[in-house]
Amino acid sequence: MDTRSYMPVPPGVGTEENVFSLDDILLSQERLPCRTESVFPGLGFVDKSSDSRHIPEGTKMEIPLWLAKGLYERKRRVISVELPRVYREGWRTVFGADANVVDLHTMGPYYYGLGSQMLHFDSPENSEIAQCVLQTFIGRFRRTMDSSQNAYNEDTSVLVEKLDCLERALFRAGQSGLNAFQLWEKGLASHLTASSLVTNYRKRKLADLQA
Amino acid sequence: QVTNEAKTEGKSELIPSIKFRHCCLLRNQRCITAYLYDRLLRIRALRWEYGSVLPTTIRFHMCAEEVEWFNQYKKSLASYMRSLGGEEGLDITQDMKPPKSLYIEVRCLKDHGEFEIDDGTVILLKKNSQHFLPRWKCEQLIRQGVLEHVIS
Numbered sequence: 001m002d003t004r005s006y007m008p009v010p011p012g013v014g015t016e017e018n019v020f021s022l023d024d025i026l027l028s029q030e031r032l033p034c035r036t037e038s039v040f041p042g043l044g045f046v047d048k049s050s051d052s053r054h055i056p057e058g059t060k061m062e063i064p065l066w067l068a069k070g071l072y073e074r075k076r077r078v079i080s081v082e083l084p085r086v087y088r089e090g091w092r093t094v095f096g097a098d099a100n101v102v103d104l105h106t107m108g109p110y111y112y113g114l115g116s117q118m119l120h121f122d123s124p125e126n127s128e129i130a131q132c133v134l135q136t137f138i139g140r141f142r143r144t145m146d147s148s149q150n151a152y153n154e155d156t157s158v159l160v161e162k163l164d165c166l167e168r169a170l171f172r173a174g175q176s177g178l179n180a181f182q183l184w185e186k187g188l189a190s191h192l193t194a195s196s197l198v199t200n201y202r203k204r205k206l207a208d209l210q211a
Numbered sequence: 212q213v214t215n216e217a218k219t220e221g222k223s224e225l226i227p228s229i230k231f232r233h234c235c236l237l238r239n240q241r242c243i244t245a246y247l248y249d250r251l252l253r254i255r256a257l258r259w260e261y262g263s264v265l266p267t268t269i270r271f272h273m274c275a276e277e278v279e280w281f282n283q284y285k286k287s288l289a290s291y292m293r294s295l296g297g298e299e300g301l302d303i304t305q306d307m308k309p310p311k312s313l314y315i316e317v318r319c320l321k322d323h324g325e326f327e328i329d330d331g332t333v334i335l336l337k338k339n340s341q342h343f344l345p346r347w348k349c350e351q352l353i354r355q356g357v358l359e360h361v362i363s
Contacts, residue, residue, distance in 0.1 A: 004307075005256035008249060020245045040227045070234030071227070078227050190311040191360055192349070195260040198356035201268070 011166075015116050023165065027113040028066040033082045035060050065117055072121055081121040083129070086111060092132045099139035104164035111164040112137060140167065148174025152182060254281050258288065259304060262351050305350055315346050316361040323357050 011023040018024050040046075040055035047055055055061075063071075063079075071078045085091060086107045095102065104111045115133035119126050147159045148171040156175070160168055183189055254277055257265060263285050270278065293300035323336035328348055336342075341361065352358045 005259035006253055007256075008252060009245075019241060020248050022245060022249060025242060025245055036227075038227050039224060040231060041225055043228050043231060046231075066238050067231070067234050070237070071230055078230065188362070190308050191362055192308060192315070192353045193360070194356040195354045197257070197260055197269075198354075202356065 011113065015119050017117070024113070027110045027117070027165075028064065028069070030065050030108060030110055030114050031062040032065060032068050032084060032118075033060065034063050034068055035080050035082065036078070037080055038078055065114065069117070069120055074122060081118075081123075083118065083123060083125065084108065084114070087115060087118055087125075087129050087132070089125075089128075092128060095132055095136045095139075099136040100143055102136075103162040104140075104167065105162055107164075109165050112166045137166075141170075144171055145174060147171070149178055151175070152178055250277065251280060255284060257281075258285060259307075261354060262304075305347060307350075310346055313346060314343055315349060316341065316343055316363065317349050317353065317358040318361050320357060320359050323352070 009018050009021040011021045011027065012018040017028065036055055036057055036059045039057050042053060043055050044050060044053040047059060047061060050059075068079065068081050072081060091107075108114060112133055115129060118129060123129070144163060144167050147156075151159060156171075160171055163171060180189075183191075254273065257269065258281070265273075265281070273281070288304075292302055292304075295301040295303070319336045319338055319340045319342070322338050326334045326336050326348075328334065328345060334342055334344070336357070349358055349360075353360050
C-alpha cells in the first residue's frame with residue numbers, strides 16, 4: 001500500500017503501548033522468564049511439561065509480555081518477572097563498551113520496545129536498564145541514519161540485518177526520504193503513477209498466469 | 212466483578228486464574244479490533260489511492276459493514292470538498308503531485324473505449340495508442356492503471 005494514504009497506528013513511545021498498533025501487538029508477544037508467586041488453580045494445562053491440574057507456586061515459565069503485564073501487581077502476589085539476558089549486567093557492559101557491534105536483531109528483534117516495557121516490572125535495576133537502552137540507541141543512531149541516507153538503489157540487506165525493529169523503521173523512513181529527493185532531482189516529482197494496488201495486482205496476475 | 216464475587220465467597224485463591232483468563236480474553240479482543248481497524252485504514256486509503264469506485268475484486272473481500280463504511284466515508288469526503296473553494300468546491304484528491312503542465316502525454320495500457328474531453332471531442336482509448344490530453348482528465352485513469360504518463 002502506498003505509504004502516503006495508508007497511515008497505520010504507530011508503536012507507542014516509551015513505556016506506553018498503543019492498543020491498536022500492530023507493531024506493539026507483535027512486541028508484546030515476546031516471551032519473558034517468570035516465576036509464579038501463587039498457585040493458579042485449574043490452569044495446569046498451560047504448563048505442558050507438568051501433569052497436575054494446577055500451576056503450583058514457584059513454577060518457572062516463559063510467558064508473553066502481554067500476560068506478564070496483565071498479571072503483575074506491585075504487591076507481588078501473583079508473579080515475579082526476571083530480566084531477559086540482554087538487559088542484565090553482563091550485556092549492559094557490552095553495550096557500554098561498543099553498542100555498534102551487537103546484532104540487535106538476533107538479541108530479540110524488539111530490543112528498545114521490550115526494554116521500555118520491562119520498566120513496568122519494578123526491577124531494582126530499572127534506572128540502569130533505562131540508561132543502557134538510551135545510550136545504546138544514541139550510540140547506534142548515527143550509523144543507521146548515515147547508511148539510510150547514502151544507500152541509493154542498492155541491496156540494503158547487509159546494512160539492515162543487525163538492526164532491531166525500531167532502527168529498521170528509522171532506516172526505511174530515511175530511505176523513503178532519499179528516494180523522494182532523488183525523484184525530485186530527476187524531475188520526476190510530478191510524474192503521475194498508477195496506484196501501488198494496481199501494480200501489485202497486475203504482478204500477482206502475471207505470476208498466476210505463468211504458474 | 213467476578214473477582215469481587217470470588218473474594219466475598221471466600222474463594223480468593225481462584226483470583227490468579229481469573230486474572231489469567233481475563234488477560235487472555237482482553238488479548239483476543241485487542242488483536243481482533245486492531246485487525247479490523249487496520250482494514251478500515253486500508254479501505255480509507257483506497258479512496259485516495261484508487262478513486263470512489265472500487266474494483267470488484269477488492270469489494271469481494273470486504274464485508275457489508277466495511278462497504279457501508281466506505282460509502283459513508285466517501286460521502287463525508289465529498290461534502291467536505293464541496294464546502295471548500297467557493298461555488299464548485301475543490302477536489303483535493305486531484306493534483307496529488309505538483310503539476311508541471313496543463314496537458315500531458317499519455318499511453319493507453321488497455322482498451323478502455325471512448326473518452327470525452329471538455330471541448331466535446333471523443334478520443335478512442337485503444338491499447339498502445341498515445342494521446343496529448345488535459346492533465347485533470349487523465350489523473351484518475353493513470354492511478355487506475357488504464358493510462359501511463361509518458362515523460363519525454
